[in-house]
Amino acid sequence: MRKVYITGVGFITSIGNDAIAVTESLRELRHGMVQYPPFQKPEVPVKVAAPIKDFQTATTDAEDWIFPARYNIRRETLRGMAPHGIYAYCAMLQAVEDAKLTEADWSNPDTGLYAASAGSPFLLGYHLERMRKLGVMRCPPLGIVASISGTVNFNLVSQFKIKGASTGFSSACASSAHALGFAYDEIARGRQNRMFVIGAEDGNVESILPFAGMRALSLQTDPAIASRPFDVARDGFVGTGGATVLVLESEEEVQRRGPKVYCEVAGWGQASDGYNVAISHPEGHGLRLAITNALKYSDTTAEQVDYVNAHATSTPIGDISEARALKSIFGQSPTRPAVSSTKALTGHGLSLAGAMEAGFCALAMKEGFMPGSAHITKLDPACEGLNIIRATLPHRPNVVLSNSSGFGGANVVLVFKGAN
Amino acid sequence: MAHVANNSSGIPLKTFTADDDANLREALKRCSAATYEAAAQFRKTGNTEHLPAIVLGIIERYVEPDLRAKLKDTDDDLRIIEDLGIDSLTMMEIVILVEDVLQMTINNEELRHLRTVGDVKTFIECKVSGLPLPKPTKFMPIEQIMSVMPIQPPFLFLGEASVNAHGANAKYKISGQEFFLQGHFKDNPVLPASIMLEALGQLAVLFLLEGQVGEAGRVVDHRTIFFTSCEGVRCHRVCKPGDVLSLSIKPKRLKSPLATFEGQIRVGQEKAAIAEEITLTFAFAEEVAQPAPEAQPAPATTAGQSQAAVNA
Numbered sequence: 108m109r110k111v112y113i114t115g116v117g118f119i120t121s122i123g124n125d126a127i128a129v130t131e132s133l134r135e136l137r138h139g140m141v142q143y144p145p146f147q148k149p150e151v152p153v154k155v156a157a158p159i160k161d162f163q164t165a166t167t168d169a170e171d172w173i174f175p176a177r178y179n180i181r182r183e184t185l186r187g188m189a190p191h192g193i194y195a196y197c198a199m200l201q202a203v204e205d206a207k208l209t210e211a212d213w214s215n216p217d218t219g220l221y222a223a224s225a226g227s228p229f230l231l232g233y234h235l236e237r238m239r240k241l242g243v244m245r246c247p248p249l250g251i252v253a254s255i256s257g258t259v260n261f262n263l264v265s266q267f268k269i270k271g272a273s274t275g276f277s278s279a280c281a282s283s284a285h286a287l288g289f290a291y292d293e294i295a296r297g298r299q300n301r302m303f304v305i306g307a308e309d310g311n312v313e314s315i316l317p318f319a320g321m322r323a324l325s326l327q328t329d330p331a332i333a334s335r336p337f338d339v340a341r342d343g344f345v346g347t348g349g350a351t352v353l354v355l356e357s358e359e360e361v362q363r364r365g366p367k368v369y370c371e372v373a374g375w376g377q378a379s380d381g382y383n384v385a386i387s388h389p390e391g392h393g394l395r396l397a398i399t400n401a402l403k404y405s406d407t408t409a410e411q412v413d414y415v416n417a418h419a420t421s422t423p424i425g426d427i428s429e430a431r432a433l434k435s436i437f438g439q440s441p442t443r444p445a446v447s448s449t450k451a452l453t454g455h456g457l458s459l460a461g462a463m464e465a466g467f468c469a470l471a472m473k474e475g476f477m478p479g480s481a482h483i484t485k486l487d488p489a490c491e492g493l494n495i496i497r498a499t500l501p502h503r504p505n506v507v508l509s510n511s512s513g514f515g516g517a518n519v520v521l522v523f524k525g526a527n
Numbered sequence: 528m529a530h531v532a533n534n535s536s537g538i539p540l541k542t543f544t545a546d547d548d549a550n551l552r553e554a555l556k557r558c559s560a561a562t563y564e565a566a567a568q569f570r571k572t573g574n575t576e577h578l579p580a581i582v583l584g585i586i587e588r589y590v591e592p593d594l595r596a597k598l599k600d601t602d603d604d605l606r607i608i609e610d611l612g613i614d615s616l617t618m619m620e621i622v623i624l625v626e627d628v629l630q631m632t633i634n635n636e637e638l639r640h641l642r643t644v645g646d647v648k649t650f651i652e653c654k655v656s657g658l659p660l661p662k663p664t665k666f667m668p669i670e671q672i673m674s675v676m677p678i679q680p681p682f683l684f685l686g687e688a689s690v691n692a693h694g695a696n697a698k699y700k701i702s703g704q705e706f707f708l709q710g711h712f713k714d715n716p717v718l719p720a721s722i723m724l725e726a727l728g729q730l731a732v733l734f735l736l737e738g739q740v741g742e743a744g745r746v747v748d749h750r751t752i753f754f755t756s757c758e759g760v761r762c763h764r765v766c767k768p769g770d771v772l773s774l775s776i777k778p779k780r781l782k783s784p785l786a787t788f789e790g791q792i793r794v795g796q797e798k799a800a801i802a803e804e805i806t807l808t809f810a811f812a813e814e815v816a817q818p819a820p821e822a823q824p825a826p827a828t829t830a831g832q833s834q835a836a837v838n839a
Binding site for chain 2: 170181182183186244245247248249
């Protein structure tokens, strides 16, 4: 098996629209929540979300959208994209620049692209309404590719002229962690030399609010405490969107090109709860097995793990089952490893979450810190016995796990190691 | 063209309400003000004179800004895909907006044949006025030209060609490998004037075979086409290897057994040669007794005669 490294990152997130801003927010524990204007209506019980700043994508007409001046996007590129397609496109530009890649490096049969998003319920709803009202022949010809799940890979593969493996992943909140895991496999097994991994979500009314129906969203009105994983008073997650792009390369490519290296992707594991369509197993059985597999496949022992970026979304049930899974692996050790949930800062990015948090781990390992688990006033007693860090620690973790769990009880655990 | 559509072309006019006007403004919000004005006038009066402005205005909105200058030339031969960078999906966006603005329905099959700005304008005018649609411009790559022409390399002087009811256009690049350039002239290759006239004659042959000559369903027999005469041939420019000839012919009179064309050749913007009249004879397939396959070799336009005419 060949070694695999992360050599480039790109971020459009609620806590920053590039790696520098995101690093600062993670270190300083600056969150991205606001009282989201479209939610400020009497009939909407949810008030807080973590939207993307400096982009305006609220209309169904992509030509009305506004984005930062550094991105110049032509109409023919825009027309097939959802809001999160634009986020992914911009993050992709950052990532190829960060990894110092030229088009010749990425447009070849040895470079692939795996992506994950839930599609755009916002555009899908608009197009279906138009079809019902005006007839199918008056619907925009690119309405489908802009709105269905897969829209990110359709668009970026064609726009960046990707010639290698490409597909999308659909396991809800574990989707882009799956994308990263399988991208790792492609390189480790020698099928590809380089993979782009992308997670993205619209993070707007249509992608967030339906979760209120299943009572999964926080009803807090104060943006500063709405997302507080592991706190005893947590009452649900805060929705967010955006995009993260990671560049994975083989060790041969790293030696040949000499890019900076964030960290090694050392392996991954997955397992399923086989329990409930939407609720995680109360004892965290699936996640526990996924961690066990990830450690096994990356030749890592539980004792070596320095930091765990938890999935913890701030829901009452989910956080406890993850805490139980972690305790069953790491025992009742109060010192190791450090555990935090960066969703306290970003909100929950759904299909975006896995790639975004993998990107956070890459930043932490390169810059030498472990982001704290923000907004905890009183730790849930069920989480005692874990080293949940309340403040950012100025130490470089050498072995890091990133957990993701999705609907249907899909659990994915990624393992990163210091590049030296 | 009909001036007031509901008088002469019988288009029923629907009332144009304030709501319709608001929808029209919204639909055309990214088009020029003139496009909206023309569309509003058309919807109020049915006057089809507004159609070219509406259609051009809608096409312009979908052309990338750096290519829009091309539309200002109002060249009906501008190709939608090759010259304006519009792909088939954008073409659909254009159609949807045209349908919305002109309150009409266009089906996919009709769309496939629209290749130039002129095709689109003619098509919309015919649709709105309820006239039969003309045959669209046919674009022929070299392989297709060779499959229909009785003349073959090394004596075929047409590259890509386009043919419609009004004439034909073709390009020919002088490669420098043409066999006659070895001796014409010594150490100074120049395309013979006779070959320029031959190339125009060949384009006229292609028009007779692929254009719309005579009533529908009648086909010109390629074995019956021969050169008869030419008039007013003048050469203005010496053409050498590397030059790309832009050939065009237009029919002046078409009545079996004679077809008379005017033709010209340009290299870029420079006039290279004109022929006021080139006349060919031809016959329709059903008028020709079927000869034994080998009885008559496939003829070229009679280059010898044309050469004589040029030299005269």
